[in-house]
Amino acid sequence: xxxxxxxxxxxxxxxxxxxxxxxxxxxxxxxxxxxxxxxxxxxxxxxxxxxxxxxxxxxxxxxxxxxxxxxxxxxxxxxxxxxxxxxxxxxxxxxxxxxxxxxxxxxxxxxxxxxxxxxxxxxxxxxxxxxxxxxxxxxxxxxxxxxxxxxxxxxxxxxxxxxxxxxxxxxxxxxxxxxxxxxxxxxxxxxxxxxxxxxxxxxxxxxxxxxxxxxxxxxxxxxxxxxxxxxxxxxxxxxxxxxxxxxxxxxxxxxxx
Numbered sequence: 001x002x003x004x005x006x007x008x009x010x011x012x013x014x015x016x017x018x019x020x021x022x023x024x025x026x027x028x029x030x031x032x033x034x035x036x037x038x039x040x041x042x043x044x045x046x047x048x049x050x051x052x053x054x055x056x057x058x059x060x061x062x063x064x065x066x067x068x069x070x071x072x073x074x075x076x077x078x079x080x081x082x083x084x085x086x087x088x089x090x091x092x093x094x095x096x097x098x099x100x101x102x103x104x105x106x107x108x109x110x111x112x113x114x115x116x117x118x119x120x121x122x123x124x125x126x127x128x129x130x131x132x133x134x135x136x137x138x139x140x141x142x143x144x145x146x147x148x149x150x151x152x153x154x155x156x157x158x159x160x161x162x163x164x165x166x167x168x169x170x171x172x173x174x175x176x177x178x179x180x181x182x183x184x185x186x187x188x189x190x191x192x193x194x195x196x197x198x199x200x201x202x203x204x205x206x207x208x209x210x211x212x213x214x215x216x217x218x219x220x221x222x223x224x225x226x227x228x229x230x231x232x233x234x235x236x237x238x239x240x241x242x243x244x245x246x247x248x249x250x251x252x253x254x255x256x257x
Contacts, residue, residue: 020066022073026080028121030114034087037118038066039080039125040073050256051078051127053119053147053154055140057223058101060090064137064223075249078127082118084111084143101139105163112150115143119152131155131256135248136162138220141181148177148207156180156255158248160222164190164198175207180251182244184217188233212247214240 023038038061042049052072056065061081069079084104091097104111115134123129133156136144141162148157149166156178164181179202183190202209217240218233220226226236 020063020070023066023069023081026121026125028117030086030117035083035114035117036087037061037081037083037121038069039122040069040078041126042076042078043073044076046078047076047256048131049078049126049128050076050131050252051080051122051133052252053115053122053132053134054079054081055084055115055118055134055136055143056081057138057140057220058091058097059094060085060097064225065140068135077252078122078125080118080122080125080127082115082140084114084118084140097139104139105142108146108167111143111146112152115147116152119147119154129153133158133252133255136160137222138162145179145181148175148179149173149205151176156251158182158251160244160248161187161217161219165194166198166201168197172201172204175202175205175209178251178255179207179209180248181209181211182247183211183213184219184221184237184240185213185215186217186230187219189219210251212244214243216240 023040026037026039028035054065054068056062065081069081072079091100132154134144134147134154135158137160141159144157144159154177158180160182161184217237218230218235220234221237221240224236226234228235
């Protein structure tokens with residue numbers, strides 16, 4: 001078991017930048033808006049064409065989301081990195097990213113549509129529609145939860161340090177996709193009340209859900225470029241990143257069997 005875990009972690013940290021070349025650009029549209037995501041085919045023997053839809057953080061498609069796709073390909077999963085914002089709409093910095101991401105949270109149906117369009121592209125590229133999981137980081141983690149809330153046809157969702165809030169006026173309906181939330185125990189961007197409300201929502205929705213907390217971890221703990229100063233509320237945490245990745249892979253084995 002120890003050697004197996006070490007091999008998984010080695011795959012995580014040993015992906016050189018040039019390896020992104022295995023990902024192919026996939027153009028698609030949302031009405032008149034051009035979208036361009038990235039698809040990676042499973043390496044070696046695929047796991048019955050099981051696949052993962054990856055929703056990036058608020059800066060849009062980045063090296064982090066591409067690295068995740070590459071790592072998952074190496075482990076036998078097809079992967080598609082979704083383009084939520086569209087061609088030409090990549091934020092210039094955090095302030096603009098916050099504004100754009102905020103607009104999607106307010107117009108949640110627009111976010112749902114962009115996720116579904118990406119899911120359709122993943123299936124068109126060979127994914128088994130009965131063996132798909134959605135994962136997301138930060139803003140994308142919110143999107144993964146929304147995939148469950150909106151009853152998209154996926155087996156499970158994984159949210160890495162994603163926003164948990166929802167409009168209290170929205171009806172809570174049964175959630176069938178299994179839910180895994182991976183959360184920094186010291187994340188300052190999620191209040192105790194919001195966490196409590198989310199957990200109560202999962203209970204009301206009769207969801208099969210899990211929530212893992214990682215000590216000494218704040219927001220964006222999986223992002224290597226987030227710095228190391230927890231006092232800023234955003235920082236990389238190597239231990240939390242590795243533990244949460246392994247938790248995700250264990251979850252995959254359960255929901256995609």
